[in-house]
Amino acid sequence: MSALLEVNSVSRRFGGVEALKDITFSVHGGEIFSIIGPNGAGKTTLFNLLTGVFYADEGSILFNSHDITRKRTFEIARLGIQRTFQNLQIFLNMNCIENVKTACHTRISSGMISGCLRLKKVIQEERIVEKWAMEALDFVGMKDLALAPSDTLPYGLLKRLEIARALAAKPSLILLDEPAAGLNDTETLEMRHLIESISRSGITVMLVEHNMSLVMEISHRIMVLNYGQCLKLGTPTEVQKDPEVIAAYLGEAAG
Amino acid sequence: MRLVGLYIFLAVTIGLGLLFPDNYYVSVVGSTAFFHIILAVALNLFMGYAGQISLGHAAFFGIGAYTSAILTTRFNLNPFVAMSAGAMLTGALSTLLARPILKLKGHYLAMATLGLGIIVHIFLVQEEWLTGGPDGLSGIPPIKIASLVVDTDIQWYFILCAVSAMTIWISLNLMDSRMGRALRAIHGSEIAAEVLGIDTASAKAQVFVLSAVLTSIAGSLFVHQQAFISPDSCSFAFSVELVTMVVLGGLGSTFGAVFGAAILTFLPEFLVHFEELEVLLYGAILMCIMIFLPKGVFVSAVDGVMHLFQRRCVRDVGSS
Structure with a gap:
């Protein structure tokens, strides 16, 4: 290796x-x-x-x-390289899918002017980003919560959301800072499966x-x-x- | 769906303009409201989206206004050329200032932008040879579109309505784009935004310039509408008024800024009838709004409606 x-x-x-x-x-x-x-x-x-x-x-x-x-x-x-934070750093002013879409920043390229004018390129980008973000949410099992405001979610889901966000950036290395802290036994088990599947996906x-x-x-x-x-x-x-x-x-x- | 608010805005404003073209509150106060809407939406890009603060936006308004005034009166330039010159000057100045100023956060950023506003104001008052000093400049020609000279109130109403709609359109577009999300991410958590690969310093600088240039264009339009400009129109108090509009309507929401601007324009007009109580009532109403609707009038109202709607859904599901 x-x-x-x-x-x-x-x-x-x-x-x-x-x-x-x-x-x-x-x-x-x-x-x-x-x-x-x-x-x-x-x-x-x-x-x-x-x-x-x-x-x-x-x-x-x-x-x-x-x-x-x-x-x-x-x-x-x-x-x-992507990371999560010990003391969650979710964008609480956005809903779940927007949080994840933000992470696709480096995978697309439109600038502020094209964004303001919503050029064709932006429309295409938005379509693909939507797909990527849904994939990442699906990966952590939060597809149904795509439109939920993030400031209403319980702690365990915010942790998953933060991981989905990191994954949407397509990292080759992900740093997880205490992903199981504050989780109960069931949630910890789910987190374990999630980490294993991240690893299996080649990250x-x-x-x-x-x-x-x-x-x-x-x-x-x-x-x-x-x-x-x-x-x-x-x-x-x-x-x-x-x-x-x-x-x-x-x-x-x-x- | 994304632009539904803009369509409603257009329907209401065009409707009012067509139905009551001679009404003072529509054509005159309405035009002022449009100016405030353009300015508040532009400031909201910087404050509401990116979560920064500027107490100096009146400076950019002043730069646009005075550049237009000077170039059209002294050099007989076409108003649109003068407007572009003002926008470019503002763009250059804000680009130059963005990096050093935007390193600061919170109160410190407020102080720095406050300083900028005051410096520009002092310049406008002191440099009489260029700006006319405290008396300002007058005799500014109206704008001409093709062969149409825009000089009636209702013509201005429709032009400013179009510019407001464009500003709102830009703001709504930006919201759902790569850089718009980057800005809102900076508002949410600057460190997380960096970790996701967002060059936060550059994004903040870009939106500062964008906001400043839009403000400058509004300033240019203002001098042509008023045919007059003085330093009073770009004072510190005006900067604060703009911030109040954005916060009052609801930080981070384009239509929040629109509502905030509209409220702060119409409220004093109606309170005039209370004569000496006017200022007192004005202050009391603003205080009550911020105490009882801390997220702003528009955002709180939308939240309230959503909440009601969700409760009804839950009740329906429960009873069936």
């Missing part, structure tokens, strides 16, 4: 706090790669570096052999999640972060057996 994402000795400080210290790993195309660790270990910071929300102080990040270390967020998105998945049974069951490889450092990187079985990981995060019961 070839490396889709290569992170080379990346560090990031916030004031005196070293949020990430010399992190090196690579993610292969097609795998489900999870990042676990206690709160404040640097998991979300890592996602923020990968999407250009923050920049790394040191080190480099290569995606699909493009150097994205200093690229801006929207440029990285155009190269094919590489990076997952930050605290639900250990979910992580252990679906991940191909897991990286354990603690105080900004990589404690362990390996298969779920290897991680579960590691004494350091047990001490820092999993606790005796899980080991």
Whole structure:
């Protein structure tokens, strides 16, 4: 397998706090790669570096052999990385399908003037975007809610909507930040199936999640972060057996 | 379906124009309402769609107005050429300012645009050799379409009706297009918009320029209709009035802006009968609207109707 994402000795400080210290790993195309660790270990910071929300102080990040270390967020998105947010970032001023249509931004090209005049190109684009958006909603099982205002939806559905939105951008890598947080058992199971079907559709998945049974069951490889450092990187079985990981995060019961 | 509101708007306004061509409230106040509608819809692109704030849009109105006034009176240029020159000047200025200004958010953006409005106003008052100072400029020629000289109130009514309809059409079109969604996404969550691949800085700059240019065109039309312009017409108070129209009608809704503009135009006309109570009532009505209908008159009304409709549906399903 070839490396889709290569992170080379990346560090990031916030004031005196070293949020990430010399992190090196690579993610292969097609795998489900999870990042676990206690709160404040640097998991979300890592996602923020990968999407250009923050920049790394040191080190480099290569995606699909493009150097994205200093690229801006929207440029990285155009190269094919999408993410969801721990604290949902749904466009609450739009309904479901509009949220998803917005994600097709990089797949179409009409500008503001042609939009204002509704040129033929825009009409064609709108037709295809409608189709793409419905496909993405269908994928997460929300086809019937296409026209529902997003500010009326329950939390679990908003999480799915955010994933549908990310998928509509046709990413090759998707970063999911705690997709199961706040979900009940049934919803968590549905989320698990959804992540698996995303992976089956050929999209590489990076997952930050605290639900250990979910992580252990679906991940191909897991990286354990603690105080900004990589404690362990390996298969779920290897991680579960590691004494350091047990001490820092999993606790005796899980080991 | 998408343009149904525009058709209703056209039917009502053309109908009123044809039925009551000599009525003061239709031809004169109506024309003013159209100006406000153009301005509010243009400002709504920037405020309601993209979620930014501008307390300086009167500056762009002034630039359009004065460019037209100066070029037509001193250089005898065709009004439409002068109007284009004003639009281009506004476009250039707003393009230049967009990037640095739009880095700011919220109150800071309000301050920066406020500063812009005040600078332009001071310029118009001080540079007497060019702008006529506080007295303004007069004797501005009317516009001519083919061989028709537009100088009666009802002619202006129909021309401004057409321009308003075009502005509304542009606004509705933009809403359901790639860049329109990008703007509304910025309003919803700027970070999520970036993550989806939207160059938010560029999108905001573009809509700022678009909004400014439309405002400038309205300014140009205004001087030809009034045959007169003074700095009072492009003061800070006017900027605030425009913001009030957009917010009062309902932020983010094209017809919200239309309603807001119409209300703020007609309300003072009717309140005149209350003489010294006018200003008091005006303020009280605005306050009540914002307290009881915080989403704006139009948006709240639409929400209310939808809510009623849905409840009825649910009841029907329940009883059957």
